[in-house]
Each structure stands twice: as C-alpha cells, then as structure tokens.
Amino acid sequence: MASGADTLEVTPRQLRWTVRGLMLGLFCGILSGTVVAVALPRVVADLGGGQAAYTWVVSANLLASTVSIPVWGGLADRAGRRALTLLALAVFAAGSALCGAAPDVLTLVACRAVQGIGAGGVTAMAQVMLAAAAGPRERGRYNGHFALVMAAGTVAGPPVGGLLAEAPGLGWRWCFLIGLPFAAAAALALGRAPRLPAPARRGPVDLAGAVLVTGSAGLLVGWASAAGDGFAWLSWQSAALAGGGLVLAVLFARHAARAADPLVPVRLLAGRTVAAAGVACLAVGTAVFAAPVLLGQYFQLARGHSPAVAGLLTLPMVAGMLVATTVTGRLTAATGRWKRYLVLGCALLALGFALMGAGAGRAPLWVLVLAMLAGGAGAGLAAQPLLLAVQTAVPEARLGAASALVVFCRALGGTFGVSALGALLAARLTAHLDGGAGTEAAYTAAFGEVFAWAAPVGLLALACALLMRETPLR
Template sequence: MTTTHPQASPAAAAQMTHREILEAMSGLLLAMFVAMVSSTIVTNALPRIVVDLHGTQTGYTWVVVATLLTMTATTPVWGKLSDQFSKKLLVQTALLIYSVGSLVAAFAPSMGVLIGARAIQGLGVGGLTALVQVVIASMVTPRERGRYSGYIGAVFALATVSGPLLGGVIVDSPLGWRGCFFAPLPIAVVAFLVLQRTLHLPVVKRPVSVDFAGAGLIVGGVSILLVWVSLAGTDFDWISVTSGLLVAGGIAVIALAVWVEARVAAEPVIPLRLFKDRTIVLATIASALVGVAMFGSTVYLSQYFQLSRGMSPTRAGLMSIAMVGGLLVSSIVIGRIITRTGLWKRYLVGGSMLVAVGFTLLATIDHATPLPVVGVYMALVGLGLGATMQNLVLAVQNNVRTADLGSASATVAFFRSLGGAMGVSALGAVLAHQVRDSLETGLAAMGVTPSASDGGGGSIPDLASLPAPVRHLYETAFGDATGHLFMVSVPFAIASLLCILFIREVPLRTTLDVEDSAAVAEPVAAQNAPRA
C-alpha cells in the first residue's frame, strides 16, 4: 500500500533558496553542536571524574564506550525511522533523550550510574548524528552538499575546540565536573525551539515496520564482544573458558542478527541489499576503520596530557586546538572545492594518507616528546580527518535513492561508531595492561608493593597525592603507553586508505534522487571530463 509518492519531498525541497536552506539548517547545526560537544566537553573531565568516583581504567573506557555503543546501535534505527516519520519530530525527540541522560549524569553518585547515564545520552546522540545528515541530504543535491557539509565540519570543529576548553574551565571552577553535563542543556533547548520555527519538511507516510529485533541483536552481539575485550587479561585470561564463551556468544548473536536482517525483517535496520554497491561496501569499511583509529586513540590524548604531561584540564583542552584547527580548515575548504568541481575521490585519498602519516608520527611520542612536535602531528591527523569523514558519507549518499537515504547514511555512521566503540574498548584494554605492567615492574624495582592508591590493579590514582618517584613512574608509563596506542592504530588507518583507493569515483549528481539524474548523467559527465 502506497500513500504518498516518494518524490514529493525532493520536489518541494529542490525549490529552496540558499537562505531558506541556511534557516532550516540553523536548528540542525545547533543540534549537531550539542551531539558533538556532549563528548568533547567531558573529555578533559574524565580523569577527574574517575578519581572522584573511585573508578578504574576500565571504568574510564566504559564512560566513553557506553555512549558510543548505544549511539552505534540506534543510529540505523533513527535512520530507518527518518524514512517513515517526521524528521523534525525525530530530531526533537533525540534532543529530549539526550537532555534526560545529561541530567542523570550530572547527579551520578557512582561510576555505574554515570555509565548508564552516558548510555542514555548515546541514544540521543545517535539520533542527532544520523538525522542531521539525513535532513540536509533531503534538502540539498549531492553536488551542492559539499558546500553545506563544510558548515557541518565547521560546527564539528567548533564543538571539538570549544568542548575541551569549556570542559577544562568548568572542571577547574567551583562547578566541578558535574557542570560539564549541565552546560550543553541550554543549547539543546535553543536547538529544540529553533527547529520548531525553521524546519519544515514534507512527511512521506508509508506502512511502518521497525526492525527492533535486528537492532537488539546487533547491540547485544557487539556488547558481548566489547565486554570480552575490556575485561580479558584483568578479570580473566585472554585464553580461558570465559573468553571462549564470550567470543562464541558474541559471534553467534551477530550471526543471528545477520540472518534476521536478511530473512526475517520486513524493513531491516541495515538493508543488506545496499551492500551490492561497491562504493557503499568500501566506504562503510573505510568508515569503520577510520572510527577504530580516530576514536580508539584520540580519546586517550586528554589522559596523556593530564596524567603524563601534568597539565590541568584547561591546558589539555588548549592542546586539542592543533588537531581541530586542521580539521576545521580542511573540512570547509575541501567541501567548497568538491561543490565547485563535483569530484571527491582525490580528497578522500589525500585525507586518508594524512591520517595514516599523522598516526605513524604520533606512534613515536612518549612522556618526553616536545609538545610543539606533538601539536604538529595532531594537526596532520586533523587535516586528514576533515577531508575524510564527511566525504565518505557523501560518496554513499550519491549512490542511493532518496527512499534509502536515511538507511544508507545511518549505516555508514553505524559502522564508523561501531569501529570507534571497538577501538576505544580494545585500545583501552591495551593501555591499561601496558601501564599496569610498567608500574608493577617499576615499583618492584623500587621495592614498593603495588596498591590501588598508586595505580595498582588498574585504578587511576590522584597523582598529586603520590610520592614524587612513584608519580614520575606513572607519568612515564602512561606517556610511553599512549604512543603504543597510535602504533596499534596505524594498520587500521592504512587499511582505510586501501579501501578508499578502490572506490570508483562517480561525479556528484545535481539531482536529489538517482532516477532523476538519468536524463542529465551524460551532460554532467561531459562537463566534468576535462577537469579529471
């Protein structure tokens, strides 16, 4: 049964002027800022939070992973819902869910409650991350989308720069780390009201069938594997009965999820038919690998600056400007170039090469590396990420029908977040093990028995309370281990580059739907041929 033709929405959106699009985007960009700043504003507060709530390195990891995991699991669900319900209502709902999670986190009395609150935040962030891309794609053609993707990149950069700085200042103020969860709430309220006033899109109604079973199985299987990666080597051995049961269980649940998506679900949360397209397959794999490298290593840079280099949260936030400045410049400049030329692959290739080079250089840092050198390496990574992240989504959106736009965009975001969750969890475990081993060896050489107060057992101590020799030992161990994390991430960055190299470039179409581009495909190709 069909009620409204799917071309109704694109036809209406195609007549929007640049000013009308910017007005509609104003609330979306505020919502995107809320989603991005929710993670960055907490980054520099995490070391203080974990010490205050008596957490461990595993707890530190799961404060990040909880948000990534629920964001990952729900991103494709939000994308599917956007193909069936009012996009504005969905964005506003995501803002409300995020706000509830923030309030719970602000009053959290323990690490367990905080991790649960961060999971609720992730539900909202997953919606905001997926829906902003979908709404913009429903208003703007792929050829013009690079121009507006630059605005998204600018907001991403602003949130990434201001978040750590604001978070550091708040943590160092009388508000303490709890203020970091209150700060984004006024912005969320403003975004909600602006969306109500400025965003007006036609609603395409059709029979609804949401694949909750597939989404639940996906998050269940991934969660089991992340629990194994996080706890193996500390709570039980890597090679043990418990490890075997967790791995087998996780793989079995994921296999069942694939079967449900392929055979049972009427409207699969991740439509497997999309993967018949080579561009979608390679871009999705590249996004997952970029997620592993980006989230898995950079999330621990704040710990590096605070715990190894003795910086305050505010100064640690200032150090992030190097990476985000590069991201800001490349995302805006390259977005405009792509809009002007319609060509995008060369910038993806160049960006992924910079990411690989930047991570290789960051793999050489330790507790004594000059900070300006670290800043240059971070800037290279930022330049590469700015040219890569949004344009992988753009390449996928260029190859799908409007009816599949939500699912396709959310699928790419899903695998990027999945890679990030796995990277944060796995590299967090690597970091904890290496720091613990270094501490035990160093303390044994001093004739000191490791304890929780000096970082033994995986806990994160209050460095100011440690004796000078033990503090220096901890700073050295953490600084050297951080470089090792980037070394582990380098193969993922290189694999992402290889995937991008094999993507076939299709010039960005100037129509909103694939079918509409058939009549103009040859003229567009002819127009772009001399510029290749």
C-alpha cells in the same frame, strides 16, 4: 531546492533555519561524547570508581549512540523527520540533566546511555533531514558545514571539559550540563524548519535486528574493554563475550539479509563503493573518537599537565580538522569531486598516528603538534567524502537508511576504538609497571605503543578509499 519523491520545495530561508538547527544539535551531540575525556580522572575519583569506569563512562555513550542510529534511521523512513529530530533532542537533554546529577559511577554510566540514545538520534536525523531538504550539490556544501561542526564538537570537547573541570563554582558536572542550552537553541531553530514529509514506506521498525545488533555490539565492546585487564585474553570469560558477540553478529547479518526491511540495510554493502566506505568509516571513527580520549589522558598522566592545560594542548588537532573540513566542503561543492580529498585524508590520518607514536616518548612538543595537525586534517578531509560516496551510490528512496549506515559505521568504529585502545593501554601499562618502570615512564611507553597501533587503522581506511568508484556530484 530539493524535490523528489520524499521531499518538498524548501525555500532558502527554511533551508537556512534547518541547517542552523541541525548544526546546533550536531554540535551538542558530538560534544557530549568527548567533553568528559580530559575530566575523567576527576570524575572517577569524585564518584569512587575503578579503572574500568574510565572506559565505560565514554563507551556507554558511544555504544548507545551507535546502536540507536539505525533505529532512528529506520524511523526516518517512516515518520516525520522534524518531529523525530525534536524527540531526539528531548531525549538527549533529559539524559544530560540526569548525568549532571548522578551520585555514583553506575548511575552516571546508565544516564550516559540515555544521553547517547538522544545523541545518536540527532546525529542520524541531521543527515536524513539534509538529504531530504537539499539537492546533491547543496549537500556537498552543507555537509562541509556539518563536518566542520562535528570536528569542532569532537576535538573541542577535551579543552572545554578541562576548563569546566577546573573552573571555580562549576566543576566536572557541567561537562554534561553544557549541552542543554545548545539543545534548546537547536529545538527553537528547527521550529522554523519545514515539516519534511516521510517517504511512502510503512511498517514496523526491525526490532529483532535492533536486539541482535545491540547484543552483539554490547558483548564485543564489553570484551574489548575488559580483556587483558579484568580477565585474561585466553579465558572462559573472554571466549564467552567474544564468541557470544560474534554469534549474534552472524545472526544479525543473516536476519538483515533476509528481512524485507532490515534495520541496517546490509544489501547496500553488496556494492563495492558502499562496502569500502563502510569499512573506511569504521577506521576513521576509531581514530576520530579515540584520539581525544587518549590525548587528554596522555597529557595528564604521561606529561603531568592539569586537565585545563591538557585540553588546550589538543587544539592543534582542532585546527587541522576545522581547516580541512572547511576547505574540503568548498572544493567538493565547486568541483563535484570527492575521492582525491578522501585519499589524502586517510593518508594523513595514518601519518598523524604514526608521528604520535614516535613522539609520545618525550619528543619535543612540536613533533606532537605536527602529528595532531596531520591527524586532525586527515579526519577532516575524510569525513564528508565518505558520506557523499554512499549517498551518490544508492537510490534516493534509500538515502535515509544509507546516511544512517555511514553514521552507524563511524560511531561503531569509535565505540570499538575507545574500548579496544583503552584495554590495550591498560594492558601495556600493567606490563611496564610489572617490568619495573616508574609510573610516568610506564604511561609514556604505553601511550606511545597505543598510538603506534592506531596508525594501521589509517592505512586500512586508505586502502578502502582507493577501492571506491567516484561518481561526480550532480
């Protein structure tokens, strides 16, 4: 069992309850980000929203989750880890209940942000608690379980959401309420977990850094969501949002480099492995979070399927993720090696999106099945090696911040990926419709182009994976 400066001796029984509670919390947190993907057309129609609502119902959750992750990570290096995890679950449950009762789009977007703050805390604290309770080899095995749960939550969201949206007596509001029993079960399991002590570090959380990173990410996500649709790329609105976001990003980087205890430890990025892993996490996050949203809309709008059928058609991606994460976790724990699986995963990710781009234009369904299997397997293979690469490259005292950095980068990539690819989809759809294409043909062509544009993201992750130095797990 784990031991060290900021851990205590954890019995096997306590570790099992800890892992069970964290897995349940992770599942409901990740599920909340994708379960609404297929139900979006019905949600927006029922609440009277416009085209921008499609992006913001998803992006509000992802953005709030993303910017809250480093705050939770900073708190984890100062306060009791179990108490913080339970607090995150409570915030998530409150946000989920409010989403289920939202009367209009603006209220739903605001409540999705609350839900995202709780989900970000659950996601960050899961890695922090595991790092404090288990040794490096055990982390490799349990990270495989975590990656499996995250894969299931990410890609099972669309089929579950589609079924709920069409189920008699339920409807799309249950896409938000479904997380409540999982959150309650997670809290009960964590009640049997040990009280993991906080590290010796004290002092206030870097609130200035939180304000800067929130402002920067918010402006850039707003720009990526609306540019080309709400206003022209070359316009004063575009310049204001993008320029303001970049200025705040530079100010945040300078602040983090000078602060004694920054919110996001950018000093960790000085190492080649950590820096490459951060960029790779951005790329993998883009693929993992954007794929379910895009596929759910593609099967409905381009191929004419119902929400339930569209959700079920994404199951090949689920299968690829589940098998890959299971196998990778066992092999990593047995061999202590992770780089080979990361390289293969990034290559498959790029291949999967390339095949999706080629197959979107009315190719046989088996082509899309192969594409989703490859993309899902790639995401599953890459997920936990990226975390292990960072955790083995930093001192034990910085495990909390380093783990949160990985989750932050992955969520940030997902936030920008959903926003940017959604904006690209809207722009290409408008171009095809203006060019005289029919609605179905326009959607088919636009989705094919968006999937093709996502393929280089996988190649970027592959290049980063090749740059990392492998440190065998102890």
